[in-house]
Amino acid sequence: MSKQDWAVYHALKQPVTTLKGVGEALAEDLSLLGIKTIEDLLFHFPYRYDDCRPKDLAEVGHEETVTVEGTVHSEPVLRFYGRNKARCSFKVLVGRYLITAVIFNRPYVKQQVKVGRSIRLTGKIDKHRLQLTVQHYQWSDTASNKGEETLLPVYSVTGKLKVAQLRKWMKAALRDYAAYIPEMIPQSLLTRYKLLPRPEALRKIHFPKDYEEGKQAKRRFIYEEFFLFQLKMQALRKRHREQVEGIPQHYDQQKVENFIRSLPFELTAAQRKALDQILHDLKSPFAMNRLLQGDVGSGKTVVAAISLYASISAGYQGAFMVPTEILAEQHYLSLKQFYRNENIQIALLTGSSTPKERREILAGLQLGTIDLVVGTHALIQKDVYFKNLGLIITDEQHRFGVEQRRQLRRKGAAPDVLLMTATPIPRTLAITAFGDLDVTVIDELPAGRKKVETYWVKEHMLDRVFRFMQNEIDQGRQAYVVCPLIEESDKLDVQNVIDFHAKLCKVFPQYRIGLLHGRLSSAEKGKTMRRFAQGEIQILVTTTVIEVGVDVPNATLMIIYDAERFGLSQLHQLRGRVGRGNHQSYCILIADPKTEAGIQRMHIMRSTHDGFEVAKKDLALRGTGDFFGTKQSGLPDFKVADMIRDYRALEVARKDAQALIQNPSFWTDEQFGLLRTYLEEQLGTGEKLLD
Template identity: 85%
Template sequence: MNKQDWTEKQVLKQPVTTLKGVGEATAEDLSLLGIETIEDLLFHFPYRYEDYRLRDLAEVGHEETVTVEGTVHSEPLLRFYGRNKSRCSFKVLVDRYLITAVIFNRPYVKRQVKVGRTIRLSGKMDKHRLQLTVQHYQWTNRAGQNEEDEGLLPVYSVTGKLKVAQFRKWIKAALRDYAAFIPEILPQSLLERYKLLSRSAALQQLHFPKDWQEGKQAKRRFVYEEFFLFQLKLQALRKRHREQVKGLAQHYDHQKVERFIQSLPFKLTAAQHRALEQILDDLQAPYAMNRLLQGDVGSGKTAVAAIALYASVNAGYQGAFMVPTEILAEQHYLSLKRFFAQDNIQLALLTGSSSSTERREILAGLQLGTIDVVVGTHALIQEDVFFKNLGLIITDEQHRFGVEQRRRLRRKGAAPDVLLMTATPIPRTLAITAFGDLDVTVIDELPAGRKKVETYWVREEMLDRVFRFMQNQIDQGRQAYVVCPLIEESDKLDVQNVLDFHAELSQAFPQYRVGLLHGRLGSSEKEETMRRFAAGEIHILVTTTVVEVGVDVPNATLMIIYDAERFGLSQLHQLRGRVGRGEHQSYCILIANPKTETGIQRMQIMRSTHDGFEVAKKDLALRGPGDFFGTKQSGLPEFKVADMIHDYRALEVARKDAAALINHPSFWEKEEYAPLRAYLEEQLRAEAKLLD
């Protein structure tokens, strides 16, 4: 970085108190918004604009928000009604239109209104009655002297004693004094290719656009910049991972792996075969695998994981399978036990509930190499867990683990291959783009013979009919899940809880065995309850979302979800996936009385959409990427301007551009890329923990 760049950087890093009118108390309020420096202030963008530009009433539509200027044409009429409510109305001549201006609950306006005064009014226009409901007004006797004359006014999120009008003045002052010091970070070639504004011009126009088109062009520049810089970092991580982390070339016996696949009690789908081919190729490659395996509920990811583990053990390595909950660890352990029943593979289960004797034996077995595969929870990443020769790590429901937790497990071996699995489907193109440092594999096909789960949405008043339907299913020899959002009654939330509902169902159906499952039960209690449910000894299982993933009971054909509006779409889809795993027709009944439009939408989507990827797409649109991906856990940033859903095309373009640049020798040599290299160096230093 040359001296001039350094100077520019230092200027922008000055404290915000450098600005006139910003004292220590104001600086404290600004710091709550993450604004410490001049640069922070300049990059605190408006979230919307108020359009106070004058409009011709002839071009204004009915009930459109508009700003007009005219002359007061009548004395004001003030009327009081209700409790402390008022309505002030007067006539205003706007060009050739005589309109009625109505101002609510500001009685003092009557004293200000004088016939012949010029007034600027903003509000909603009733074109039929020529009546304007005024939100904002200003007396204007000196043409061109109003702040509103300047175009679209930015509106910022503020806090404490900060006022938007004052904030605008600080932004203007900062732009006036420091715009010249804003360095360009994008290379000229990209600016020209996409006809993007310079960083300085885009910054000015994003804060104070003269019209919507200017604002749009400024936003377009920063959408691309945010995506491009994010992708540049991901692609650099990916490149460094490939180059520096020399992996294990795991040479397994192809014939034995094929025999193992043939011995499974089911035939793999074409999608499973494709996924397996990519994973097994990665195992044999000399670089460390870093792959995300996505698949809808019941698509057979565990079977693919089992084959990968078998291949790794066959090649002389150990495998670790980490999952977020004990109940899921127990399920995977039992599944793998069934898969490996005919083979001499030593399997262990390590969780927080393992006894001290079991734990000692497992730790010794892992260190000596007598245990081939261990399934476990966070217990696997504790400091006293050592492996003799860890070759493959599989993490299920990867979004439940933080970057640091995954990193700690990876350090248990010498560059082991890593497979991250998720049953939360993300549209593939978006997953490839969002997780730019991962290879992405998708199982987009369900095993043959899987029947679609019929889904119904009913209101609470129909609970008796739901109970009758459940009774009918159980009388036919089937079983049912009933999911509630809480464990016990809450003063703050008026929702059903498992303890009360378990008591209610036990009383309503004395002829059936009603089980209870929730997160506060001990591991052995949960395991025993699930064992009894799987064996058919429990007819109705009342549970919280601990059954969301991994629990597999083919005879369960009914999933009832109480207060369904309290769950996200993807979570509802996961719960629905607990049934429909056997030969009988299965049903999911959502009991919900949603009070919002979004709540109603969610119920309708669940009723009409059965494909997990489609559900995910709609969930993403409703919730936004931050909630969907779990921003804090996944390492995804919260973009200031860009939106991963609506600006998807720009995201994909930025990903391709970043990948092409990172992999081209000129990026590391040419002067035009120096600002990007400096940015990258700073980012990679800050996130060094990702570069294990």
């Protein structure tokens, strides 16, 4: 980067206290908003604008915020009250209306008010009393107010900060630092999409002369946010491919096809397509880094089993990591069934493994006599070594932290990695959230799978729900009952598993009723789940601990109490615990939602069964932050861009970033120096991306 570029880049890094009027106390309040430097301030965008274009009072409603122009018609009256509080009022003739203007806590206004002076006022109008509570005013005869903005930005503030202060500092920052604002988008892309230059866009997003200017400025920053994030994701992908050189796994294609034909069912077209992508990656010289997502029951496990079979047939070992012991045991049994006619040695390693079992498994993995290990976090412990680890599969990958997945990867020499999730994410969003991964989607359910019939009832219909449950169990079926809490809460009026378990034991003394929640030990949870899977327990009262992965084909009824307290995607995951066998299954939502969003969720669950469609609607209701949860998701905190509303811009930005990263000139040409510096800072490498 040139010296001039460095000067530009670092000018904006000066502390915000550099600006006149920003003292240490206000700087602390600003820091709570993430504003510590001049650059932070400039990119603290308004969330709306006050429209200061004058309006005819006849056309506005009662208590509407309005801007009017008029002439002072009376001398001001200033009154002090309370502690350091003031109220200044005076009459203003606005068209044919004589209104009272009231300005609080600005006593100096009295000196400015002169009868006959022209004024523009913005505030809330009381149409009954013809009184305007003034938020902002300006004198039309003052030179400094000529050409004042018609749209005033409104910013998020905290502590003792005032919006008016932020406006003042923003003007000063734009005036003094506009020359230092670097352009981050290549000129070719600015021209192609007719985007405003960055300094101009900053001025216009803060102080637009009309809504069209503000719209164009916002359009530019929506693209910029997506472009810079995608540039980071594509750089990560490039670095992974170049630094993590994979080992081509030359599996026997015919053996794999024979194995597929031996399965007791046909693969769906979506499963076949996903498998082709994974098998291609196994043979590739690059280490696979792929996300496989599919709705509950879409058949991800069999795709994983075939992929592991291919890797093992090429002479490598496989590791299958899952978040719970229940799920680990279930996958272990499923894989043993898949490989029952194959010479494949499988082991199960969890926290419940005995010391003797653990020693034997660790030795088998190190010697290579064990081909595949299924386990929990136990797989990433320091004393676990593999002879020749080729493929790692992580199920419900969002349950593991980034570092945990990285630790497992270090167990081999650049093994291929497949992450699986049953939490459907719309493809566009998946590409953004996991931009450094290749994304594969299984968007088709196996033939013959019946939809789970879903009903929404109020609590007063509980007796009918119990009769329906009794009918199902008397036919030999089993039921889940999910409650949001473990114990009674003083703060939340919602059902809890302990109380509801006791209630069901009284209502159905003839049935075996189990209790499952997160405070039980792993051994207790495992024992309860095994008893339910084997049919010894007929009704399982549980928290969302059973949300993921549990497969009991004989369970045909899912009852979710206080269903309005769950998100759409979570409700869909819980519903996916039933409908896994040959019998018709049902999901009953017991809810009395008090909000419009809660009512919408119930209607969506009744009418929508496709997980990806549910996810889209969940995103629309909750937004991406709530949908993904905490910062672990890796999603940036976009200021103006919205991945649902602006998905077209997202797709365009991804393609542009991908093309730039793959262009050799990007890594050497001086015009891209600032972007390379940005990437080095974002990726936290502490080193140049290209030596």
